[in-house]
Amino acid sequence: EDQVTQSPEALRLQEGESSSLNCSYTVSGLRGLFWYRQDPGKGPEFLFTLYSAGEEKEKERLKATLTKKESFLHITAPKPEDSATYLCAYQAAGNKLTFGGGTRVLVKP
Amino acid sequence: EAGVAQSPRYKIIEKRQSVAFWCNPISGHATLYWYQQILGQGPKLLIQFQNNGVVDDSQLPKDRFSAERLKGVDSTLKIQPAKLEDSAVYLCASSPSWAEAFFGQGTRLTVV
Numbered sequence: 587e588d589q590v591t592q593s594p595e596a597l598r599l600q601e602g603e604s605s606s607l608n609c610s611y612t613v614s615g616l617r618g619l620f621w622y623r624q625d626p627g628k629g630p631e632f633l634f635t636l637y638s639a640g641e642e643k644e645k646e647r648l649k650a651t652l653t654k655k656e657s658f659l660h661i662t663a664p665k666p667e668d669s670a671t672y673l674c675a676y677q678a679a680g681n682k683l684t685f686g687g688g689t690r691v692l693v694k695p
Numbered sequence: 696e697a698g699v700a701q702s703p704r705y706k707i708i709e710k711r712q713s714v715a716f717w718c719n720p721i722s723g724h725a726t727l728y729w730y731q732q733i734l735g736q737g738p739k740l741l742i743q744f745q746n747n748g749v750v751d752d753s754q755l756p757k758d759r760f761s762a763e764r765l766k767g768v769d770s771t772l773k774i775q776p777a778k779l780e781d782s783a784v785y786l787c788a789s790s791p792s793w794a795e796a797f798f799g800q801g802t803r804l805t806v807v
Contacts, residue, residue, distance in 0.1 A: 592737075620795055629699075629786050629798030630738070673737055681726055682751050683788075683796055685737040 588613045590676050592686035599693045602663050607689045609657040609674035618677040619657050621650050623670045624688070630673055633659075664693045697721065699799035701787050707805045713775035716802045720768065720789030726750075727764055728796060729772050730786040738786055744770065745792075777806045 590611045599605055611619070618637050622630035634643040636652035643650045647668060649660040659672055669692050675685040700719040708714050720727050725746050730738035741760065743751040746767040755762070759778070764770040774781055784803050790796040 617793060618795075622798075627800075627803075629788075629801050632795045632797060635795050677793070680743075680750055681745070681790075681792055682740065682743060683728060683790075684740060685730075687737045 588676070588678060588684065590674060590684060590686040592672075592674055592689050594689060595687065596690045597692070599661075599664055599691065601665055601693055601695050604660070604662045604664070606661070607659040607672055607691070609659070609686055610655060611657070611674075611676050612655075613676050613678050615679050616676055617679070617681075619652055620675045620677065620683070621648075621657070621659055622673040622675065624673055625670050633672075661691070664691075666693050666695050669693045699787055699789055699797055701785075701799035701802055703802055704800065705803050705805075707807060708777055710779055710806050711776040713773065714777055714804065715771055715773045716785050716787075716804075718770045718772070718787030718799060720770070720787070721797055723791070724789035724797075725767070725792055726790045726796070727770050728786075728788040728790075729762055729770070730788065732784045732786055732801070734783075741772070774804075777804075779806050782806045 593608045621633040624630045634650040639654045671688045673688045727744040729741045732738045744764040747764045762772045784801040786801045788796040788798040
């Protein structure tokens with residue numbers, strides 16, 4: 587059965603303390619791996635799409651990478667405004683988009 | 696470019712009442728999704744439309760939930776009758792085929 591698991595569930599960081607979030611997946615026929623950011627009371631905001639193993643995407647302090655079994659979201663020197671829930675999702679056959687449980691990140695000044 | 700519009704933003708109803716949510720996707724997006732997000736969890740897909748046809752509704756509780764997409768554009772999601780466990784945020788998203796989805800702000804439903 588296709589599934590995606592995110593870890594850790596929650597992450598507390600000091601400002602400037604770099605860390606990585608994990609998204610493990612078992613999907614047959616992966617078409618794309620997506621990362622979203624969600625702030626409280628808002629809908630998820632698109633960050634990155636990764637299509638093949640070895641691919642990397644960067645945006646400001648965020649960098650997403652993809653292997654055949656996992657994706658990582660690296661947060662470099664985070665700031666308090668990076669506090670949010672980060673969601674990964676996979677897209678498989680039929681354009682279906684399935685989400686993991688998310689990682690809640692809190693960056694303290 | 697206008698984003699995905701949803702209404703209402705908030706709704707409080709009593710159990711066994713009915714409720715409807717509305718979504719206007721981004722113009723030209725063929726795929727429309729409805730998700731249910733319970734507090735502290737990731738979004739769970741309820742139904743996916745491709746134009747005005749249903750692609751996936753395997754997790755839609757069909758005894759109480761229904762959805763339609765009129766003329767392949769706007770969509771409504773209805774719950775009748777509502778249960779306490781339906782309290783959640785209902786998210787609508789749209790995408791061109793095989794691309795990232797863009798989400799609306801969601802409707803927060805509280806069933807009392």
